[in-house]
Amino acid sequence: MKAAYDAGVNFFDCAESYAGGKSEIVMGQAIKRFGWNRCDVVISTKIYWGADANSAPGRGQNSVGLSRKHIVEGMNASLKRMDLEYVDLIYAHRPDKLTPMEEVVRAFNHLIDTGKAFYWGTSEWGAEEISDAWRVADKLGLIGPLMEQPQYNIIWRERVEKEYAPLYPKYGTGLTTYSALKGGFLTGKYDNEVIPENTRLHSASKHSYISTVVEKFEKKDPEIIRNIVVSRAIKPIADKLGVTQGQLALAWVIKNPNISSVLTGASRVEQVHDNMQALKVVPLLTQEVMDEIDAAAGNKPVMDPKRFG
Known part of the structure; x- marks a missing residue:
């Protein structure tokens, strides 16, 4: 992480489910250990699967999906693990077909209104689902999903280049793509x-x-x-x-030109x-x-x- 930061990288992406929440812990530790100014880095995390959904039988049933309960509690838990007051970006890690879109949009706007996140977006949502979220947000006078985090590479390109094509001019959707090396x-x-x-x-x-x-x-x-x-x-x-x-x-x-940031990973x-x-x-x-x-x-x-x- 320090090698990336020293090379000019200022955006780091986590998720509540990555390594059972440990990636968020390491993220928070890195910020303190290296003395990074919070305003100099952009931190994101993602909500959906929870950090302990598979920890024990019967546990995690309320910490999966995009209910208002999980979005709010999941955000609080992520911030606690990172020991941060807020994240810059918060993503809905997957679409939740069991939760009404209005509930999802309202919950993510609640995170913004309470200062726990600056912007919200989606990851691996379909274009119609993103458009639906925007329709709800516009109707309620709320903020829609401003960014999407899909897989995109030379092998996997249909969604980014074709399905999402109408979203870029209509909503100004920006992409933070992953798996560039497949x-x-x-x-x-x-x-x-x-x-x-x-x-x-x-x-x-x-x-x-x-x-x-x-x-x-x-x-x-x-x-x-x-x-x-x-x-x-x-x-x-x-x-x-x-x-x-x-x-x-x-x-x-x-x-x-529609890619805002390319997420990469490294083991060395x-x-x-x-x-x-x-x-x-x-x-x-x-x-x-x-x-x-x-x-x-x-x-x-x-x-x-x-x-x-």
């Missing part, structure tokens, strides 16, 4: 169709999400093969530019330094290079001319 696949480390040692899939295979990916990898799941095919396809482009595949993948996401300081070099790659991505990447990936979304004009 779990490491776009770095080329899995191009030989084996899991190398000292990689995320090798060292963290007991994690529920990671174990699922490892299982798909071992079965040569079509999704995994597709990831590898695209990674191999962009390698010649990266080589021609004299950059790594990972730097090319990060720069490609940054190039999108060296990875942070390497990722920062992507900023130098962005100017190299001419339209010709972008067209090359589109052709190599073979998955550019087809826009409906009747819908988007």
